Amino acid sequence: EDKVVQSPLSLVVHEGDTVTLNCSYEVTNFRSLLWYKQEKKAPTFLFMLTSSGIEKKSGRLSSILDKKELFSILNITATQTGDSAVYLCAVDRGSSNTGKLIFGQGTTLQVKP
Amino acid sequence: GAVVSQHPSRVICKSGTSVKIECRSLDFQATTMFWYRQFPKKSLMLMATSNEGSKATYEQGVEKDKFLINHASLTLSTLTVTSAHPEDSSFYICSARGFLAGLRGTDTQYFGPGTRLTVL
Numbered sequence: 001e002d003k004v005v006q007s008p009l010s011l012v013v014h015e016g017d018t019v020t021l022n023c024s025y026e027v028t029n030f031r032s033l034l035w036y037k038q039e040k041k042a043p044t045f046l047f048m049l050t051s052s053g054i055e056k057k058s059g060r061l062s063s064i065l066d067k068k069e070l071f072s073i074l075n076i077t078a079t080q081t082g083d084s085a086v087y088l089c090a091v092d093r094g095s096s097n098t099g100k101l102i103f104g105q106g107t108t109l110q111v112k113p
Numbered sequence: 114g115a116v117v118s119q120h121p122s123r124v125i126c127k128s129g130t131s132v133k134i135e136c137r138s139l140d141f142q143a144t145t146m147f148w149y150r151q152f153p154k155k156s157l158m159l160m161a162t163s164n165e166g167s168k169a170t171y172e173q174g175v176e177k178d179k180f181l182i183n184h185a186s187l188t189l190s191t192l193t194v195t196s197a198h199p200e201d202s203s204f205y206i207c208s209a210r211g212f213l214a215g216l217r218g219t220d221t222q223y224f225g226p227g228t229r230l231t232v233l
Contacts, residue, residue, distance in 0.1 A: 032221065036224070042224040042227040043157070045224070088157070101159075106156050
């Protein structure tokens with residue numbers, strides 16, 4: 001059965017800390033791995049990763065994929081209170097599965113001032 | 114970037130009424146749209162996959178007669194919750210599959226802002 005597992009499920013840090021969120025997966029027909037940030041509304045897109053070892057960066061956020069070990073990490077440096085959210089990892093199995101995403105449980109990050 | 118809109122953002126209705134939620138892709142054509150439901154502090158649960166011009170594919174356990182999906186064009190899909198009851202109260206989110214600008218062949222899903230449904 002295809003599955004995506006995120007860890008930790010929740011995390012509390014102080015402003016300025018660096019955090020690493022983990023996502024491991026076991027799926028057939030892997031196409032890409034996606035990271036989303038969800039605050040009070042629907043998820044907003046952060047990164048899409050398709051190739052191993054290539055780091056994607058956006059400001060203080062970065063992510064990398066390891067297709068051999070079947071995991072991805074999302075790093076946030078110099079955290080701010082505005083980073084508090086649920087971070088969702090999802091795997092896209094491509095058009096052979098009608099493009100459905102498999103989501104992890106999410107990691108709830110709380111950044112304290 | 115790609116933008117997906119949902120309308121309404123919030124709706125409160127009486128038990129027994131039907132509610133229609135619209136999902137539009139604003140700057141790209143989406144052959145496939147997805148409808149999710151999310152309970153508090155839970156991850157997204159896929160309800161159905163909606164393809165333009167064909168019948169929706171529902172996930173196991175989702176009642177197709179309860180949650181009617183229509184995908185009439187490449188930019189619009191609608192979800193109608195029929196004869197809504199309090200247990201249907203939830204956060205409903207749609208997503209549309211499309212291409213990142215300038216990166217053909219690497220389409221991904223973009224989410225709408227969600228619709229908060231409360232059934233009294």
